[in-house]
Amino acid sequence: MLLASLDAGPVFAQSPAISTTLEPSVRSSGMGRASNAVFWGGDPDYWGNPALLGYYDGIRYEHGSTQLVPDFTDDVYFTTKRITLGAYGLGLALSGEPFDGMGSTRLSYGVSQATSSTGEDLGSFESYEDIKSWGIGLSLGRAVESIWRRTDKPAPAVTQYVDVALGMNWKDVTLVLSPDLPGIPGAGQGSGHANDQGLFVRISPYNSFDGARLIPALDSTLALRLDGSFGISTINQGEVTFVADNRSDNMVEEHRTGWAARMAAHPIALKTHLEDDHLAWLNQTLSPLLSFGAAWDKVTFNSEIVDPGGAVSVRESEIEHTGWELSLLNLVTIRRGHVSDPDGSIDGPTTGWSAGLTYAGVLGFRYDEATVPQATDPFTGQHLANVHRSAWTIFMDPIEASRRIF
Secondary structure, eight states, X not given: OHHHHHOSSXXXXXXXXXXXXXXXXXXXXXXXXOOTTOOOSSOOOTTTOGGGGGGXXXXXXXXXXXXXXXXXXXXXXXXXXXXXXEETTEEEEEEBOSSTTSOEXXXXXXXXXXXXXXXXXXXXXXXXXXXXXXXXXXXXXXXXXXXXXHTTSOOOGGGGTEEEEEEEEEEEEEEEOSOEETTEEOTTEEEEEEEEEEEEEEEEEEETTTSOOOOHHHHTTEXXXXXXXXXXXXXXXXXXXXXXXXXXXXXXXXXXXXXXXXXXEEEHHHHHHHHHTTOHHHXXXXXSSEEXXXXXXXXXXXXXXXXXXXXXXXXXXXXXXXXXXXXXXXXEEEEEEEEEETTTTEEEEEEEEEXXXXXXXXXXXXXXXXXXXXXXXXXXXXXXXXXXXXXXXXXXXXXXXXXXXX
């Protein structure tokens, strides 16, 4: 509706469940939403590719809050409360399902006042979209490594260099855009279901963190890991959101393809010095000392275009996301990216950063911020203000903790 108010030319029909197209991950937003093949960092973007749930470990709780369209109103918020559980290459995401109270994903349009046709005050109501979801992902390589460890046998070396992961995510969407009050039938209410599917492939041609040391001169001074990855997913696959007045609308089905590359390095001298001083936990906290990753995503979907005369046509649209992140001492990360969405009139940079502490891989916290561009009217040049996003995360790994204790 906001884009339509700015654009006097063709208008792009929006999904009846806009919340399903929003990005819960603030980390991903800082990288231009280029996340479909980004597997590192402890919290990959499983909303964009459910297969990445196979790279989660321990228990993680994330709370995010974003004020949308600040140019127009101050009470439109996108809020997420997400819980993930992961171990042995198997990850589970909970956001309102399969149990009530286990997280939530909510787009609130704010509180409005309802009046009858005669002007009678019927009270206030909130318009919102609510998504309850749960997902599961499996990393085959990590699962095989875990099984082999249980037998006290070394895992096949190939799992250190190649991995394949699969994932699914199921969503129940509820829309309450107008109230069901006396004199107002609640025509803006509805619900629907959707699912997401993802595939992920990782190739690590060099890994002296966990694998064999192939270049002695290099490996004696530096632990080095090089990764390349590919991800493909379908979001809101073939499902329908049903609304009142005997009308139904399709959710926007997105097809995402992503590529990523990453380099991580850690000085052997630092590792040796800290371990000699009985500070192995500090070495694990700061490892890797340096990590740099870059990613590119393409999103394709069919969009409906409504011309000034009301005629509707359908065409394939594309959005391109690029981004990178640089982490130092496993404590501070800076992110940059770019979003190119010609049909949505969005073309601009993204920025982000995070700071946090992971104690020896056992427990920790992190705070993330990101700034993302909004639409610009191609005729007037009027630009919606950038949106500022924030989130905080706490996590712990009981399995890793028990290993250290026992």
